[in-house]
Amino acid sequence: xxxxxxxxxxxxxxxxxxxxxxxxxxxxxxxxxxxxxxxxxxxxxxxxxxxxxxxxxxxxxxxxxxxxxxxxxxxxxxxxxxxxxxxxxxxxxxxxxxxxxxxxxxxxxxxxxxxxxxxxxxxxxxxxxxxxxxxxxxxxxxxxxxxxxxxxxxxxxxxxxxxxxxxxxxxxxxxxxxxxxxxxxxxxxxxxxxxxxxxxxxxxxxxxxxxxxxxxxxxxxxxxxxxxxxxxxxx
Numbered sequence: 226x227x228x229x230x231x232x233x234x235x236x237x238x239x240x241x242x243x244x245x246x247x248x249x250x251x252x253x254x255x256x257x258x259x260x261x262x263x264x265x266x267x268x269x270x271x272x273x274x275x276x277x278x279x280x281x282x283x284x285x286x287x288x289x290x291x292x293x294x295x296x297x298x299x300x301x302x303x304x305x306x307x308x309x310x311x312x313x314x315x316x317x318x319x320x321x322x323x324x325x326x327x328x329x330x331x332x333x334x335x336x337x338x339x340x341x342x343x344x345x346x347x348x349x350x351x352x353x354x355x356x357x358x359x360x361x362x363x364x365x366x367x368x369x370x371x372x373x374x375x376x377x378x379x380x381x382x383x384x385x386x387x388x389x390x391x392x393x394x395x396x397x398x399x400x401x402x403x404x405x406x407x408x409x410x411x412x413x414x415x416x417x418x419x420x421x422x423x424x425x426x427x428x429x430x431x432x433x434x435x436x437x438x439x440x441x442x443x444x445x446x447x448x449x450x451x452x453x454x455x456x457x458x459x460x
Contacts, residue, residue, distance in 0.1 A: 232258025
């Protein structure tokens with residue numbers, strides 16, 4: 226990353242709102258001079274659903290690190306191959322001791338659904354998901370069962386806190402976070418909104434916000450890099 230100064234984001238406050246704290250992205254933002262805040266708008270709640278017989282499946286599919294973290298609480302060590310939609314999900318699996326055998330060329334469910342069937346053939350798959358996950362993965366033209374391991378619930382207290390802030394850059398990681406912010410009276414004109422994923426970007430726009438950063442690779446680090454580029458181009 227190049228910049229005209231050593232601290233191109235000096236004077237900026239970047240707010241992370243996802244269900245887990247993105248340590249690497251926060252450290253990157255701080256190295257670039259930004260103040261960072263972690264104000265999660267969504268909390269992950271396990272469903273407690275009984276695990277299916279994983280020996281029946283050739284592939285286990287994950288689209289979020291929340292699904293991975295909940296899956297790990299079951300303490301199961303299946304022999305199936307693992308697929309992840311994005312780099313953070315893959316990293317969560319690897320941290321849990323699993324090898325990731327497939328990640329799409331672009332970190333999105335649409336690209337996954339296009340590329341994965343060619344790699345997996347007609348092998349039986351299990352999609353380990355959250356309650357609010359879209360059906361993009363489940364609707365792939367191949368045998369896909371589902372195991373719903375977690376739900377997300379709004380953190381209204383944090384949303385009210387964030388709604389009172391002005392001039393901060395808020396990174397939204399899900400449509401649910403967008404809805405929670407709006408329901409708490411958040412004013413889009415008071416913040417600068419960034420989005421992880423095109424579905425989240427669309428949710429911000431539909432809620433009346435303007436998105437200043439929505440990277441093709443759906444990672445927090447990419448958002449920070451876009452913010453740096455935007456700042457240096459105006460300096």
